[in-house]
Amino acid sequence: DQQVKQNSPSLSVQEGRISILNCDYTNSMFDYFLWYKKYPAEGPTFLISISSIKDKNEDGRFTVFLNKSAKHLSLHIVPSQPGDSAVYFCAASEGFGNEKLTFGTGTRLTIIP
Amino acid sequence: EAGVVQSPRYKIIEKKQPVAFWCNPISGHNTLYWYLQNLGQGPELLIRYENEEAVDDSQLPKDRFSAERLKGVDSTLKIQPAELGDSAVYLCASSLGQQGYQETQYFGPGTRLLVL
Numbered sequence: 001d002q003q004v005k006q007n008s009p010s011l012s013v014q015e016g017r018i019s020i021l022n023c024d025y026t027n028s029m030f031d032y033f034l035w036y037k038k039y040p041a042e043g044p045t046f047l048i049s050i051s052s053i054k055d056k057n058e059d060g061r062f063t064v065f066l067n068k069s070a071k072h073l074s075l076h077i078v079p080s081q082p083g084d085s086a087v088y089f090c091a092a093s094e095g096f097g098n099e100k101l102t103f104g105t106g107t108r109l110t111i112i113p
Numbered sequence: 114e115a116g117v118v119q120s121p122r123y124k125i126i127e128k129k130q131p132v133a134f135w136c137n138p139i140s141g142h143n144t145l146y147w148y149l150q151n152l153g154q155g156p157e158l159l160i161r162y163e164n165e166e167a168v169d170d171s172q173l174p175k176d177r178f179s180a181e182r183l184k185g186v187d188s189t190l191k192i193q194p195a196e197l198g199d200s201a202v203y204l205c206a207s208s209l210g211q212q213g214y215q216e217t218q219y220f221g222p223g224t225r226l227l228v229l
Binding site for chain 1: 119153154155156158161206215218219220221223225
């Protein structure tokens with residue numbers, strides 16, 4: 001049972017445009033959500049997080065939106081840059097993030113120069 | 114500040130052989146995690162330590178996998194004997210471990226295991 005789903009395995013976006021990555025979850029006990037970015041042969045790198053008490057969190061070019069009623073979150077990257085090309089994982093935790101993270105299967109983002 | 118360190122980065126062994134992975138977490142991080150990542154999938158938790166104590170090992174296949182975190186710092190994950198299906202990336206992560214706070218898990222580069 002996949003509790004965190006990233007239904008788009010890949011996404012291509014022109015440089016300078018907005019990239020939108022989506023994530024859906026089924027477990028209503030999830031309380032904390034994170035996005036990680038992964039380059040080949042490296043471990044996941046933390047990007048941005050959001051608590052369930054918020055609906056938006058922004059950090060520079062990255063914004064995460066949370067819609068609890070729809071059990072949906074999205075990551076917006078604007079403007080997209082070539083260095084953003086990577087695999088992006090959505091993750092969720094029932095607690096404070098220091099417990100088990102449940103990951104999606106990832107979305108490969110390719111930024112086209 | 115140094116990140117999570119893992120070694121080796123790559124390991125190739127024959128099935129039925131033992132293998133061990135080592136992890137050094139970020140200094141001051143009390144909570145340590147081992148995750149398994151299969152090709153095309155997200156990481157899945159194997160075991161979580163708070164200091165020396167394994168507080169969640171429900172997903173660890175205990176017939177062949179074992180882990181330890183002596184002195185609450187470094188950790189070792191062992192597989193004995195390895196099977197073909199164990200070929201995957203083994204990721205170590207750490208976090209501060211402050212109870213009651215939302216915190217971030219930081220990952221190491223992983224050990225890529227190939228069992229032949």
